Amino acid sequence: MGPDRREPRRRHRSRAGGGRQEVTPRHRRLGLLLAAALALDGCGATTSTEVGVRTSLFGVLEKRGEQQVYEPGGIYFFLPIVNAWNTLPISQQNLVMNAKPSEGDRPIPDDVTFKTKDGNNIYMDVNVMWRIDPKKAGYIVGRIGQSASEISERVVRPISRSAIRDVFNEITSEEYYQVSVKNRVAGKARDQLAAELAPYGILIDMLQVQQHRFDASYQAAIDAQKQAEADVQTLIEQQKNMEVQKKSELEGKRSEWNKQLEDAQGDAGRIRNEADGYYQTKTNEAKAIVATAQAEAEGVRKEAEALGKLGGDAYVKMQVAKQLSQKRIWIVPATNVSTMDVNQMLKFLLSQPKPGAAQ
Structure with a gap:
């Protein structure tokens, strides 16, 4: 019995010893590739318009959830697996809410609608120019979103539409046509929007009020x-x-x-x-x-x-x-005057040339 019971143990040990494999060059290459992949995974880069955010995941070397913000235009190394790396754009972003899908951010009419004090509906195209506060990039990544589109949809869009409606509801339809009043209300809406988004780390550069429309009946009037x-x-x-x-x-x-x-x-x-x-x-x-x-x-x-x-x-x-010397004088005889033709005599005398006249 003794020798027969020990034999299987020996055989087991011999199988175990024969199962070990020697470390070959191929295994070394695989190890180096794995180490390089882990090292590359622990590298983060930012462009000139981005900031990087590193978040501690497991609290191995620092408190869990601890974050650090990295400046634009750099390459940074950190431990992989235990850290998460995100980048956020710090350049100006545009939230375009337009009635034309081809010009807005959404494939459907997305203009802002508000009701004036006199009860008319106005449909207004708006462009909100915003950007991320680099100092609050860590808070934004942890609480709001990890990309500009997520941040816009979760915070910027709903707060912008609400603030714009609240402010523009204070004017009448006639006042909306007055450029000075319209600009003043737009400035007030921008200030209120900036105050509401500041706690989220969002900065407002400008609020552009563009085209507007009324209801068909009111527009016809x-x-x-x-x-x-x-x-x-x-x-x-x-x-x-x-x-x-x-x-x-x-x-x-x-x-x-x-x-x-x-x-x-x-x-x-x-x-x-x-x-x-x-x-x-x-x-x-x-x-x-x-x-x-x-x-x-x-x-x-x-x-x-x-x-x-x-x-x-x-x-x-x-x-x-x-x-008298200048006069012509005729002497008429006194006898037989009754039988004398005086007219014929005068005609004869007048036809005669004057004495001394040229012949």
């Missing part, structure tokens, strides 16, 4: 009002143009009237000058006639004086003789 205002403006412009045209025509008429007045004044001056010249001429002629008459009167007076003196009769006779 607005379009009708705009058309009426445009028509009124057109009439005002036409009236202004007509006023300008009438003023131009009036200036033309005034210029024509001034020309006619100048022509009339010129004609009046010319006529006045001609009248003055004619008056002066006639005055001079009258003065000459008066002077001539005065000279003749003086001659007559002197002749009268001469006649009144001695020899006046002789002077008169001499003057009568002068006058």
